[in-house]
Amino acid sequence: MQWAGGFSRLATPRMGPDFTGAFQMLSRLVAGALLSLVAGAAWAESVTTVCTLQVGRQQGWVPTQVVIRREKDSDTVLVNDPIILQFVRRPVVGRVKTETATRITFAWELKNIQNDAGQRVPNFLYRATVQKATGVVKITAIPSGYPTTFSASGHCDVK
Numbered sequence: 001m002q003w004a005g006g007f008s009r010l011a012t013p014r015m016g017p018d019f020t021g022a023f024q025m026l027s028r029l030v031a032g033a034l035l036s037l038v039a040g041a042a043w044a045e046s047v048t049t050v051c052t053l054q055v056g057r058q059q060g061w062v063p064t065q066v067v068i069r070r071e072k073d074s075d076t077v078l079v080n081d082p083i084i085l086q087f088v089r090r091p092v093v094g095r096v097k098t099e100t101a102t103r104i105t106f107a108w109e110l111k112n113i114q115n116d117a118g119q120r121v122p123n124f125l126y127r128a129t130v131q132k133a134t135g136v137v138k139i140t141a142i143p144s145g146y147p148t149t150f151s152a153s154g155h156c157d158v159k
Contacts, residue, residue: 045072049130051137053154061141062152066128068106070096079108079126087113097127105129121145130156 049068063081070077080091087110094108110124123144130137135157141150 046070047072048159049156050159051128051130051139051154051156053137053139053152055152059150059152061124061143061150062139066139068094068128077106077108079106084110094126102133103129103131 047070049066049070051066051068053062053064053066055062055064061083063083066079066081068077068079075096077094077096078091079094084090084092092108092110094106096104097107098105106128108126110126112120112122113124114120121143125142125144126139127142128137128139135155136153137156138151138153143150
C-alpha cells in the first residue's frame with residue numbers, strides 16, 4: 001500500500017473470531033503434543049519449545065504464542081502459532097539457523113500471505129532467538145518488499 005511520501009506500509013492483520021479459534025486449536029495441539037511426549041517413545045527424541053510473547057498493538061504480525069518442535073540432532077523444526085494456523089492452516093517446516101552454548105535461533109517462512117486489506121506479501125521471514133539459560137525469546141517478522149520489521153519478546157519453556 002503506498003502512502004504519501006512514497007514509502008510502503010504493511011497493515012497489521014485483523015484478528016477476529018478466526019484468530020480465537022486458531023488460538024484454541026493451537027492450545028489443543030500443544031496439549032496433544034505434551035500428552036504424546038509422555039506416552040510415546042518416539043517423542044523421547046524430540047524437544048518442544050513453547051513460547052509466550054507480549055505483543056504490542058502495532059506488532060500484530062508477531063504471534064502471542066509459538067510452538068517449535070525439534071527432533072534430536074536435527075536442524076529441521078516444525079513451527080505452529082495462531083498466525084500460521086490462520087493463513088497456512090497447518091504447521092510449517094523451519095530450521096535451526098544458529099546454535100551456540102548460550103542461544104538458539106530458529107527460522108521459518110510464510111509464503112504468499114494476504115491480509116484482510118488485500119495486501120499480498122510474497123514471503124514473511126520469521127526468526128526466534130531463545131536464550132538457553134533464561135528462556136527469554138525475541139521474535140522478528142520481516143515482510144519482503146516492505147521496510148517494516150515487527151518484533152516482540154517473551155519467555156519460552158522447553159518440554
